[in-house]
Every structure is written in structure tokens, then in C-alpha cells.
Amino acid sequence: MAISIALSVMLLLGVEQLRIQARENFTQSISGTDLVVGARTSPIQLVLYAVFRLGDATHNIRWTSFQAVAAHPAVAWAVPLSLGDSHRGHAVVGTTAAYFEHFRYGDRQPLAFSAGQPFADVFDAVIGAEVAAQFGYRLGDRIVLNHGSGGIGLAEHADKPFTVSGILRRTGLAVDRSIHVSLEAIEAIHLDWQGGAPMPGVSIPPEHVRKFDLAPKEITAALIGLKNRAGVFQMQRFVNRYQGEPLLAVLPGVALDDLWSVVGVVERSLLAISALVVAVGLSGLVAVVLAGLSERRRELAILRSVGAGPRVVFLLLAIEGLMVVVAGAALGVLGLMGLGALAAPMVEEHLGVTLSASTLTPEAWRLLLLVMATGFAVSLVPGYRAYRLSLADGLTPRL
Amino acid sequence: MSPSPLAIAVQDLVFQWPARNQAGFRLSIPRFEVERGERVFLQGASGSGKSTLLSLLGGVLRPQPCRLRVLDTDLTALSSSDRDRFRVDHVGFLFQQFNLVPYLSVRENVLLPCRFSRHRRRQALQSASSLQQAADRLLQRLGLDGSLARQPVTALSVGQQQRIAAARALIGHPELIIADEPTSALDADRQGEFLDLLLERCADDRVTLVFVSHDQRLESRFTRSVRLDDLCATTPC
Numbered sequence: 079m080a081i082s083i084a085l086s087v088m089l090l091l092g093v094e095q096l097r098i099q100a101r102e103n104f105t106q107s108i109s110g111t112d113l114v115v116g117a118r119t120s121p122i123q124l125v126l127y128a129v130f131r132l133g134d135a136t137h138n139i140r141w142t143s144f145q146a147v148a149a150h151p152a153v154a155w156a157v158p159l160s161l162g163d164s165h166r167g168h169a170v171v172g173t174t175a176a177y178f179e180h181f182r183y184g185d186r187q188p189l190a191f192s193a194g195q196p197f198a199d200v201f202d203a204v205i206g207a208e209v210a211a212q213f214g215y216r217l218g219d220r221i222v223l224n225h226g227s228g229g230i231g232l233a234e235h236a237d238k239p240f241t242v243s244g245i246l247r248r249t250g251l252a253v254d255r256s257i258h259v260s261l262e263a264i265e266a267i268h269l270d271w272q273g274g275a276p277m278p279g280v281s282i283p284p285e286h287v288r289k290f291d292l293a294p295k296e297i298t299a300a301l302i303g304l305k306n307r308a309g310v311f312q313m314q315r316f317v318n319r320y321q322g323e324p325l326l327a328v329l330p331g332v333a334l335d336d337l338w339s340v341v342g343v344v345e346r347s348l349l350a351i352s353a354l355v356v357a358v359g360l361s362g363l364v365a366v367v368l369a370g371l372s373e374r375r376r377e378l379a380i381l382r383s384v385g386a387g388p389r390v391v392f393l394l395l396a397i398e399g400l401m402v403v404v405a406g407a408a409l410g411v412l413g414l415m416g417l418g419a420l421a422a423p424m425v426e427e428h429l430g431v432t433l434s435a436s437t438l439t440p441e442a443w444r445l446l447l448l449v450m451a452t453g454f455a456v457s458l459v460p461g462y463r464a465y466r467l468s469l470a471d472g473l474t475p476r477l
Numbered sequence: 478m479s480p481s482p483l484a485i486a487v488q489d490l491v492f493q494w495p496a497r498n499q500a501g502f503r504l505s506i507p508r509f510e511v512e513r514g515e516r517v518f519l520q521g522a523s524g525s526g527k528s529t530l531l532s533l534l535g536g537v538l539r540p541q542p543c544r545l546r547v548l549d550t551d552l553t554a555l556s557s558s559d560r561d562r563f564r565v566d567h568v569g570f571l572f573q574q575f576n577l578v579p580y581l582s583v584r585e586n587v588l589l590p591c592r593f594s595r596h597r598r599r600q601a602l603q604s605a606s607s608l609q610q611a612a613d614r615l616l617q618r619l620g621l622d623g624s625l626a627r628q629p630v631t632a633l634s635v636g637q638q639q640r641i642a643a644a645r646a647l648i649g650h651p652e653l654i655i656a657d658e659p660t661s662a663l664d665a666d667r668q669g670e671f672l673d674l675l676l677e678r679c680a681d682d683r684v685t686l687v688f689v690s691h692d693q694r695l696e697s698r699f700t701r702s703v704r705l706d707d708l709c710a711t712t713p714c
């Protein structure tokens with residue numbers, strides 16, 4: 079009985095925790111970025127692929143467009159991002175050293191290196207903490223990038239391996255699961271490619287790539303920091319009205335709010351379902367206690383004989399129910415933490431959400447209190463029934 | 478005010494059970510008295526109202542206005558919670574069977590009245606340094622050894638359970654013990670044994686005992702025997 083309550087509480091709090099922590103995580107990832115710029119698409123999609131490496135970009139933007147935006151006097155810094163390749167399931171991000179300098183997350187923290195430094199050579203790569211941990215990469219290791227992202231069986235850029243030049247400290251964000259290389263590197267590995275496949279008969283060995291013009295022609299998106307946040311709408315308008323090609327500038331916070339309002343329906347129904355499961359668990363408790371009461375009429379009579387009034391009997395039964403609820407809830411919280419600790423790596427890998435299993439969010443605490451209050455309220459039912467029984471039975475229950 | 482020599486004084490008592498199927502059972506007793514220290518055998522056929530009378534004496538049920546004094550307390554004048562209080566302070570109860578709370582230990586069962594009554598607790602501590610000691614001593618005097626104290630009560634025999642129940646009734650020296658067929662679930666040998674122990678304890682502590690049974694063979698061991706039929710008014714008063 080306590081188990082079923084424990085499980086239902088686990089579900090309820092689990093859903094709630096996941097919801098809140100996912101939001102927190104997403105919000106943390108963009109704390110330092112004022113605008114995300116990319117090709118014209120839906121704002122949510124742009125933020126998802128540019129910031130969270132979820133989904134794919136449909137269009138790129140020209141390097142010249144990026145330069146025009148970056149040169150705007152209101153812009154403090156601009157980080158270009160070139161996405162599309164991957165390494166063993168993790169996103170490869172072509173960018174510049176500005177990324178390590180300007181990217182901010184959480185409480186406006188900068189990225190930090192746990193080893194090595196930003197890429198200096200064309201074939202240098204800086205890997206996130208999770209990538210390093212998962213594959214055991216160390217500084218100086220050679221890695222091969224895949225063309226495209228997603229599934230297995232992708233074509234490899236096997237002829238142009240990269241050397242790990244730096245490993246970033248863990249952030250709990252998408253950065254941990256990314257491989258960062260220079261924009262030039264992205265150009266270089268695609269020199270002998272065309273339309274997603276190696277050009278037949280053409281092979282340019284790595285030692286020769288430097289003879290080519292490796293200046294980027296296209297990027298996927300850009301993160302923009304402004305000198306003064308107040309100018310953000312003006313800047314957004316500037317980008318959206320850019321003449322050269324259709325661009326889109328998004329305030330990541332606004333896009334996330336949009337996302338939440340979409341996801342909110344699902345979240346709320348999930349929460350409602352879990353609440354229903356809790357309700358079922360609690361009514362099960364009441365049913366079991368009620369069913370057990372008729373067998374406990376002797377016990378009630380004994381209590382009456384030693385001076386327990388009907389009101390005491392009522393309280394005893396109510397408290398008994400409450401204790402089962404509290405025990406169940408406590409068990410549920412412990413179970414959730416255990417499960418959270420077990421599932422956190424999986425969730426992080428698939429959803430990019432870092433779970434902290436050991437703490438309950440204030441919202442979860444509120445839900446927990448609500449469950450217990452409801453538990454106490456429903457425990458009044460068997461309490462009242464026992465009260466009636468002990469009044470009717472006195473010392474001699476008719477069995 | 479010196480205590481009256483009567484432990485129980487009943488006059489013109491009428492109690493009517495609410496009708497269930499047929500007309501509700503009606504108990505009416507013109508007069509019934511028990512002196513302090515008496516050990517009374519109350520005899521009557523099944524369904525004659527013995528348990529009902531005991532509940533009235535214990536203040537669980539409330540009669541229609543009448544004279545109902547137990548240990549110099551007018552039970553008709555007390556509120557129900559005062560009667561609960563009176564019951565645990567002054568009366569020990571013994572039932573036929575399943576006398577113990579299954580999830581409590583032997584000791585906890587014995588000490589149950591002390592949980593609900595400060596009076597009983599204080600009395601129990603007068604002759605013992607701790608409640609545990611008081612319980613253990615009483616159990617010992619009822620022929621139960623200490624190894625029992627740690628077993629779950631459901632694992633005990635009916636005879637052992639009844640002795641534990643007796644210890645619970647006796648702990649903290651209540652002035653009145655009310656026993657409702659406590660021996661009817663025991664076989665003949667155990668009955669005698671149990672009765673000996675109970676009567677001995679009551680005699681030692683000068684406790685008034687009202688003992689209900691429909692088994693006439695036990696009658697001779699009490700100071701007085703009463704038939705409920707003789708007490709009752711044939712015509713309702």
C-alpha cells in the first residue's frame with residue numbers, strides 16, 4: 079500500500095522535476111546570449127539547433143551576412159557557428175576562438191578548459207567534457223569526424239583526422255557533448271566534397287589544404303552579445319531587415335517561452351495524469367484501511383476499554399493513514415532520487431538535460447506537501463468510519 | 478467524604494438498544510448492588526444482556542436517567558469523555574477473546590491503560606521503579622515468564638493471551654475489574670488455572686470483580702453469584 083503510494087509519488091515528482099529542471103537547463107544555456115541569428119525559420123527551431131544542438135538547420139547564412147551583423151556598432155561580440163557534422167553521435171561545431179571567450183552560461187559563467195587550449199591549427203579540436211569522458215579522449219588523441227549528423231553509417235572524413243587540443247570543463251549543457259573546431263577546419267574537410275558526398279577522383283590530402291582558401295563562405299547561425307541589452311529590439315530589427323538575404327534574429331528567452339507554451343500542454347497533461355495516479359493510490363489506501371476496519375473492530379473495542387474515546391479512535395485511524403502516506407511519500411522521494419541518479423546519464427545524453435537527483439525543486443516540495451495534505455484528508459474517511467463503528471459497538475462488536 | 482461500601486449501586490436502570498431488525502433489546506434493572514471487594518459471578522443466557530450491563534457499568538453506554546453509581550461516581554452525570562476517563566482510571570476490562578492489540582508487543586499491550594491514564598501510570602509506578610518492571614512483575618505473577626515479552630502477541634496461545642489481558646486489566650490497580658466471559662475460549666484445565674490466578678490477584682489487591690459467564694460450574698469460586706434474569710424486571714419500568 080505504501081508501495082503504490084510511493085510509486086505514484088515517484089511518478090508525480092519525477093514529471094515535475096524533469097519539467098522544472100529541463101526548463102532551468104535550457105534557460106541556463108543561454109544566459110549570456112542576447113540574440114541568436116540564423117536563416118529564416120521558426121524562432122524555436124533556430125534556438126533549438128543553434129543553442130541546444132537539437133534538430134538540424136535547414137538553411138545556412140552567408141559569411142558576409144555574419145560579418146555585416148558582427149560589424150554593427152551595437153554588437154559587443156559575435157560567435158559564428160557552423161553545424162552539420164558529427165563525431166560518434168555528438169555534434170561538431172565549427173566556430174572561432176571567440177566562442178570560448180564570450181559564451182556564457184548559468185550565472186554568466188565563461189567556459190573553462192580542464193586541459194589544453196583553444197584550437198590553434200586547422201585540424202585541432204576542442205571537445206566537451208562528456209565527449210572526453212564517454213570515449214576516454216585525452217589531449218593529443220586523434221579523432222575522425224563524420225559527414226552529417228544522426229545515425230550510424232555516415233560517411234567519414236577519414237582522410238583528415240583531428241587532434242584533441244583542448245578539453246572543456248563540465249557545464250551540464252550541450253557544450254559538454256560537442257566537438258569544437260575552427261571554421262577553417264569545416265571548410266577544409268569539405269574541400270573535396272560536393273553536395274554531401276566526396277567528389278569522385280578528387281582527394282586533397284591534409285597537408286595540402288592550407289594552400290586553399292579556407293575562409294568560410296557559409297555558417298549556420300551566430301550568437302550575438304550586445305554592448306547594451308537595451309538595444310536588443312533595435313538590433314533584432316536590423317537583422318530581420320537585412321537586405322543581403324533573409325535573416326532571423328531571435329531573443330532566446332522569448333523563443334524558449336514560446337517553446338514552453340507549446341510544451342506546456344503536454345506537461346500539464348502529464349502532470350494531471352500523475353496526479354490522477356496519486357489519487358488512485360490514495361483511494362486505494364482508503365479502500366484497504368476501510369476494508370481492514372471490520373476485522374479491527376475488536377481492536378477498537380480494546381482501545382475503548384482502556385479509555386480511548388471515539389475521538390481518539392478517529393484520530394488514531396486518521397494518523398495511521400497519514401503515516402502510511404508519509405512513509406509512501408518518503409519512499410517515493412528516495413526512489414526518485416535513486417532512479418534519478420541511475421537515469422541522469424541517459425537523460426543527459428538523449429535530452430541534453432542535466433538532472434540533479436539529490437534535490438527537490440520548491441515546486442516538487444509543494445506537490446509533496448499537497449500529496450500529504452490530501453493523504454491526511456482522505457485518511458479522515460477511515461477515521462470517521464472507525465469513529466462511527468466504535469460508537470455503535472462500544473465494547474462488544476457484533477462480528 | 479468517606480467512600481461508600483458499595484462499589485456499584487444501580488437503581489431503576491433502563492437501557493434500550495436502537496432497533497436493528499426487530500424491536501431493539503431493552504435492559505431494565507430495578508436494583509443491583511455490589512460491595513467493594515466482592516467477587517461477583519454474573520450469570521445469564523447468551524443474549525440476555527450481560528455485556529450490555531457491563532458496558533453500562535464501564536460508562537461506555539449511557540442509560541436513560543436513573544441512579545448509576547460506580548465507585549462513588551455518578552456515571553449519568555458525566556460527559557462521554559469524562560466517562561472514558563473514569564473508565565481507564567478505575568476499571569480494568571477483560572474480554573472473551575482477541576483481547577490484545579496485534580501490532581503492539583506484550584509489554585505495550587499490558588501498559589496500554591497507562592498510556593491513556595496518568596492515574597493508572599502513577600499507581601503502577603508506586604510498586605515498581607519503571608513501567609516495564611511493573612508490567613513484567615505482573616506478568617510473572619500471572620505465571621508468564623519474561624521470554625514471552627519479546628514475541629509477537631499473535632504467536633501466543635489463547636491461554637497466554639488471556640493472562641496478558643488480565644495483566645492489562647490489573648495494571649495500575651484499578652478498583653474494579655469487569656470480565657466478560659474471559660474463560661469461555663479456554664479448555665477446562667486452562668479455565669481453572671486462569672480463574673485461580675485472576676481471583677487470587679483480585680483478592681490480594683482487594684479489587685472488586687464482576688465476572689460474567691454462562692458457565693455455572695465456575696459459580697462456586699466467587700463470593701457471590703447473581704443471575705441476570707433475577708435482576709431484571711420482567712415488565713419494563
Ligand SMILES: Nc1ncnc2c1ncn2[C@@H]1O[C@H](COP(=O)(O)OP(=O)(O)O)[C@@H](O)[C@H]1O
Nearest residue numbers: 470471494495502522523524525526527528529
Ligand atoms: N451494538 C448493539 N447494537 C444493537 N443491539 C445490540 C448491540 N449489542 C447488543 N445488542 C442487543 O442486546 C442484546 C443483548 O446482547 P448482549 O448484552 O451482548 O448479551 P450477552 O452478553 O448476555 O450475550 C442482544 O440480543 C442484541 O440484540
Ligand SMILES: [Mg+2]
Nearest residue numbers: 474527528657
Ligand atoms: Mg456477551
